[in-house]
Structure formats: C-alpha cells, structure tokens
Amino acid sequence: MPWAGDSQDVPSPSELDSGSTCSRLAKVKKGVNVLSPRTSQPRQWDVKQELGDSGKHATATVVCQRLGPSARNRSSGSFHEVVQMNFEIASFSSLSGTQPITWQVEYPRKGATDLAVSEVFISQKDLVGIVPLAMDTEILNTAILTGKTVALPVKVVSVEERGAVADISEAVECRSADEDVLEVSDHCDYIFVNGKEMKGKVDAVVNFTYQYLSAPLHVTVWVPRLPLQIEVSDTELSQIKGWRVPIVASKRPTRDSEDEDDEERRGRGCALQYQHAAVRVLTQFVAEGAGPWGQPSHLLSPDWQVDVTHLVADFLKLEKPHVATLQDSRVLVGREVGMTTVQVLSPLSDSILAEKTVTVLDDKVSVTDLAIQLVAGLSVTLHPGVENSKAVTAVATAQDLLRTPKQVGAQLRGGEGRGGRCAGCSRGEAGGGGGAGPRSRPGPRQHRQRCHLSHADLGQHGPPRPSSGV
Template sequence: RSTSLFHEVVQLAFEIAGFSSLSGTQPISWQVEYPRRGASDTALSEIFICQKDLVGIVPLAMDTEILNTAILTGRTVAVPVKVVSIEENSAVTDISEAVECRSSGEDVVKVSDRCDYVFVNGKEMKGKVNALVNFTYQYLSAPLQITVWVPRLPLQIDISDTELSQIKGWRVPVVSNKRPTRDSEDEDEDERRGRGCTLQYQHATVRVLTQFVAEDSGPWGHLSYLLGSDWHFDITDLVVDFMKVEDPHIAKLQDGRVLMGREVGMTTMQVLSPLSDSILAEKTVTVLDDKVTITDLGVQLVSGLSLFLQPSAATSRAIVATTVAQELLHTPKQEAVVSTWVQFSDSSVTPLDIYDPKDFSLSAASLDEGVVSVHQRPAGKWPVVVAEGEGQGALVKVDMMISEACQKSKRKSVLAVGSGSIKVKFGQNDADADAGGDYDADEIENHASDRRHKGSDPERYGQDGRYYGSSSAEREEGPLRKASTTAKSILRNKVVKNTRLDGGKLQDDSQLQNIPIDFTNFPAQVDLPRGGAGMEDNDLVQTPRGLSDLEIGMYALLGVFCLAILVFLINCATFALKYRHK
C-alpha cells in the first residue's frame, strides 16, 4: 500500500511469550536493510502490552460540579474520582492506581498526585464550565469534564440598617468592659447617672451574599451564573470567622449576624480573605448622634408552620419553599409562641429577638381568659399563649419594658405596647384546611392573603408581598375587625436543597421568634403606620393607669393659671365700668 508520502512495504506480527516480567510498554529496535545500499539507521518504537483487550477507560467523579468555597473559608473542597477500564467482553475493572492524570488549567481546578480526587484550595483565579482533567492509562486516555463555580467578588454585605441611633427611653446597664456611650446635651442628669445605665443603640441584622459564576467554555468566556443571574446565596455562616468591624469602639458585630452601635462615629464592616490580606467585601456603617423612638410593637401569635414545596418556574434545578405561619389553635391547651418586632421613628423595622434578652422584658396579658390564657415560663423570656375556649380577636396584649436594673421608679417604664390576634376553633386545623391538592405559588400566596384586610393600605406590604404589621392605634380602633383579617405571614425563599450552604437547621424552639416574618428582607426605609399618639415627653408609651403625681401637679398649676387669668379679666371689666361712670 502507498500514500502520497509513505509506502508500506511490510507488516510484522509480534507474539507475546509471557506476562510475568513485562511492563505496560516495551521498546522495540528495528532497522531496514536495502540491497546494494546497506542498512538504515536504528529506529526505536514502543509497543503497548496488555493482558486484556481494552476498549476504553472512563473517569467517574462523585459530582460534576464544584463550589469553590475554599476562597471564602480557606478549606480545600475535593471530589473523589475513580477510573475504570472497559474490555470487549464488557468487564469493568478499577484501574485508579495505575492511571496518570493532568489538569488542563491549574488556575481553575487541580488533581491529586494519585489521581484519586480533583480539588480546589482557594488559590484558583477563576471558574469554568466543563473544565478538563485528562486521565491516561497505557495507550488509552479520557477527559473528565467538571464545572467549577467561584464566588463573585466583591461579596455583598447586606445590613438591615446602616445608620444606627440611640433609642430614646430604652436604658440598659453599662457593661464594665464596654466604653460608655455618649450622652446627648439634652439628657437630664438623673438619666445620665441613674443606676449605671445608658441609652440603648439600635441593632441591625447582617448577611453576606454572593453569586457563583463560571466562564463559558466558548471562545468569548462569557459568565454563567449558578441557577441564574437573579439568584444570590447566603454565605454568612461560611465567612463568619473572617468578618470584622474596623473600629470596634464605634460598632460591634455579635455572632456574625447582629451589628450593634456603641459610640457615635463612622466605621466599616469587612470580610477578610482567609488566604491573603485582601478584603473580600466592605460596607460603611454610621452611628448617629441623634435619637429615635419606638413607634410601634408588632406582635404575631404563631401556633405552627406549614411548608409547601414546588419546582421553580425559573430553573429546573431549584425548589421554591413557601412557609406559612399558622395562627389557629385547634385543640385545648395548645400553645402559641409570640413573635415580636419593633418599628422606629426612622421607619426601620427590626426583630426584637436580636437584642440581648437582659436589656428588656416582655409582659403579656389575656383580654379574655375564657378564650386564651398567658403563661410566663421561668426559663423562657417569651410568654406563651394557651388555648382555653373557642373565640377570636385581638385577645393578647404585650408590653415591652426596660430591664429591672434600669427602672427609675416602682412604676414600670413601658417602651411599647402591642396586641396580637388569635383564633381558637376546636376541631379545625389550618393544615387540614390547606390539604387536598397540589399548590402552586399563586395559590399559596392567595391562601395567605385571604385573611388580609381588603382595603388595607398597600404601603403596609413590601415589594415581596409580605405584611409588615399594623400600628397600635389601629389595633385599638378595630380589634375584632383586625382579628378576622390578620395577615398570615409568608416566607418565600428560593433554595437548592438549602440556600444556606451549611445546610442550617433550627437550633432550638427559641428560633421560632424569628420565623414568622423574614425580617432580614425588610427594606431599610418603609412607610409604616405610626402609633405615637400616646407618647410622653420622654417618648414612653402610656399604659392604662391613673394620673401620675407629675400630671396631677401640672393640671393643678394649669388650673391656678386659668383662675388667675379669670380674676384679671374680672378686675379689668370692673375698672372699665367704673371709669365709664366717671
């Protein structure tokens, strides 16, 4: 046979004498002798010797995708790999220890020396769709395609309120190892020195979010997003050890989730790289010198939770979880927990349970003992509502008071008052009422919003459709109407098994306080109804009680002034009459 360049003149057949001492490849030296021209130079070739008639090899990985969280944590992420050979008779053999391997891009993904796993260690520069790791066995080779997702930098720090102020009227004990906060010039001497207490600063919730991206395998290198460009992942638990406030005298970060003001000034919150001195995220926080007041205490009574799962309409790789808070008590002695949040005069809204339980106390009372009773467990901070008989309405009143150590008199200093609606109907269950068919997202949303007031102010609902509570004044105005139209709060969250990458679970029952409403998604500035009609000069909510000594004195002084004015007018009239007669 011949081609345009070469002529085939001979074919050789080799026979294997034995396999006992032969390796995978054997060298063969050969040369060609031509008549009258002598012999050619010696050539060296290799021939592969195998006991089996192999068709190919296949690398098998435990997963075809890697989330490169090593950039965030400094901990290596690895995926085990095995390589098998396939013979003509369909036999499969593990040859992982005999293969050679090489990554096509060390700046994307690496492979171990023994070729038993691929990994990322945080030193990679980028992510890539279908990155290649090549495996070779004798004369056979096969690629492993694996997609590497990296967090998009800089990360996003989400703080519910970046401007923290002192809360007027809320005094907390001064901790010895904490620098005392500055007192305003208009602070009276008694409040400034009373019992070693100072004004509380606002708290804010903190989350760190990111998107996971990878470059396309095409020539242009466009970015692909894990699940889509509108998906963000909460990675707070992954970077909590590397979060810090630049100036801890101005603000303090507690447990990586709560930011507390400490002193007037401006500082930054940072997320540091575990592998270098670089800063992965940064956000400015300001502690202001002015004061805010608590304008409303939101209360919701939660007897249980319902969870609905349905495929996401945006991507087939995600599941949408919708959680609905139940407010119906359907069995005698069934309990409901109290979920509370506070609204401030700067329009910020914050869950109450992010504050230290030692800095406040909650007192709850039933307005109808025949329907519900309220118990305060010795070990628990939050009151518990217990079903006694059927009924419904705004039947639970909750008072928020400052800590005992900072009370300036025997009369309790009440910061805010709220009321919660509850329905007791024995034999009826929210879960039973909801059963009987599959739900889509719109049905669940409509089911929860059926209980909302038809003509309620649209400003009370966020952009995501969540209900943000009602003011105390409205609750007093129409408690029975509000009871039949109380919103059933909805938490809608996009998840991939769990959007928290640590697979977080509820630690204990106390976390129910933060479940009914996703406070971390509250907008920083919202227009909510305000209930400041009953405020004193010191902005403490008045409790239903008799007149205080100060009030009695003020009214008495006002009466004396009125009497003096009346006497003066009488004297003027008398003088005018006498002057006219003269």
C-alpha cells in the same frame, strides 16, 4: 500472540538514489519476538532482517535497499513508509505492563539518528475503553471564601469488550488541562480546588490515561464573583429613646485606678440602647463559558444570589470595633457615635473581599409599634422553580390556632435583636431641649425596622417571592 497494532514507519530521505541502503535497529526485551518485516512498496524496496541476542535484549537489524526511483512526488515530504515490523508477545506470564522498543535508523553519508522509543502495552484483557466517574459534575469553589479545600472523589473503571467492568483507579495517570481552574490529586483519586485558582470554567477537563487508553472528565467549576456584596438592613444606627441597658464596665472608657470601689461605681448605670441591623453577605457564582468568546455563565441565573454569610463568618471584621460590633457575625450593634466599615477578609491573603460603610449617629429614634405573632405550628411547602428547573422555592406558613389542650405557642417578637422591644422606629428629633440639644433633621423621615419572621434562610436568594403568613 502476534502484535502489529502500532506498526512503525521507517523514515527515508527522498533523496536516496537507486541502489542506496539504510538500516534500522530495533531492540526489545526478552519475551518479545521480532517477526519478519514486510515492505510497503515491494517494487521500490528490498528488505532483509538480521536477528541478534545481547543477553537481556533481543535485537533486529532491518536493511532497506532502494530498487528503483520513488513513485511519490518528492515535494510532498521527505518521509514516507518503507517497511512494517511485526512483534510477538511470547508469554503473558513473564511480561506485564508496558514494554519499550528502542529504534535507531542509519543513513548513508548521514550516520545514525537519535534513539526513539515506542511502547507496547501488554494486557490479558481486551479493553475497549476507560470511564472516569465522579460524584457530581459541578464544584462550588468556596475555598476562596473559607480557605478550606473542596474535593470531589473520582474512580476510574475499565470496560472490556465482553462488558466486564473493573476498578483501575490505582493504575491510572491523570492531568488537569487547566490548573488555574481545577486540580487533581497525585494519586488521581479526587479532583479539588483550594482557593488559589484564578477563575471558574464550564466543562473544565481532567484527562485520565491507562496504558494506551485515555478519557476526559468534564466538570463545571463555579467561583464566587468578587467583590462580595455586604447587605446591611440599616447603615445608620441611632439610640432608642426609653430603652436603657446596663453599662458594662469593660466597655466604657475609664482612667487607670487602683481603687476597686471607684471601678465598681464606674461600672454602674444605664445607657440608651443602640439600634441593631441584620448583616448578610451575598454573591453570585460564575464560570467562564466554554465557547470561543468565553462569556460568563451564572449558577441558576443572573437574578439569583447566594447567601454566603455562614461561610465568611470567621472573616467578618469591623475596621473600628469601638464604634460598632458584630453579634454572631449576623447582627450589627452600635456602640458609640462614629463611622466604621464592615469588611470580609480573605482567608488566604491580606486582601479584602468586600466592605460596607456604616454610621452610628448621635440622634435618637422612638418606638412606634410592636408586632407580636402567636405561632402554634409551622408548615412548609416546596414548589419547583418556574424560571429555572434547578431551583426549588420553600414557603413556610405559620399557624396561630391552638388545637389541643395544654398546647404551647411561641411568640415571635419583632425588635432590634431584643425580643419584643421594638418593631418599628421613626427617625426624627431627639426628645426635649432647646437649641443646644441634639440636632434634628429637617423634615424628619420615617424609617421602619422589619419585625417579622422572614423565610427560612435557604442559602439562595432570588427574585422576591410571595410569603404566606410568615
């Protein structure tokens, strides 16, 4: 079939005089035929073609001779179209893929130019376009927090003029427009982030190419805003009067001894329980805007934060673990008087993603009340977000009525991480003693521990929402 879809222009210096000639050499593989050339300006140029055969390749030399002065303004540029060359694909069965055409132009007194290569794409299908398809149009770059790659599978399909669709994923080429935001696999079958990216972006682009067709894939990449925010329900922890717990031998300082009985005696006894505090790690996910000023965009809205405690649980550390410890990466427990820092370490480097200072005090607090709730059942209702269509509010309601015989109800007990021991504590003078006893604070302030079941942790926390029975 004839092919002239990518007609080549012969660059001709504007200073060629009447009668001057230039020649152009085209070399193609066997199976691609060179048809007769056509001049674009028959009154200005005469073209002649000579065909040759060099074994695996066929050659065509086109000699162009100026007949008269150029009608174009020479100041408009030194190159203009002189001749068009058409090609014919002799057999689709013997050729496939991309066929190169090598060009060279020779000018009088200037010699030959460097070789140039054009490509002819040979396909038995009349394609009108390609379409990259992804499972989603957004990626949360949690790899910065976890060190684990986040990937999104991609398929690329071709669309023929008659409407047929075919999977061409294994034959495409691809490239990310900004690898500091988003990367693409070597086989173009998925896009990913691995935590080494520098920023997020709205409408990050990955370009896919198949033969002469190309198409972009637009993805928004959200990254956590650093530093993260560590939320501690109480940054000052004290001992609780009247609540004693056994002393673990390995947790109290002892001198070296080979006397096992001495070690056993030291392991006995009780000490006052220190307060517990809930720990959460929050952040906002942001992306650089697509506009010229690159204003940051927020996931959902600037009022929303995401609870990422479960993602950074393995990287939550205490600077001084002898002062306080973390239980299940969510509960902070005092151990001895002092000051320490809760830190979130980066899984990919030695940097600190967040830190919060907490203090274990030497004063004591008292139990003021207990809160116990009978829960015979739970119900959950979902409500669409009012301010943001992507948000859904879940409200859990506790039922305290036993409706059937032998029904068992659960008791939700408030306290410092210990069922029902302490629902509220008042911080004031330590009990008893004179001037040498534990210090007291002027005008003792009241401090309440929240001892009720909060909303189920949905991972995202927005403006305060009304609770219902829980």
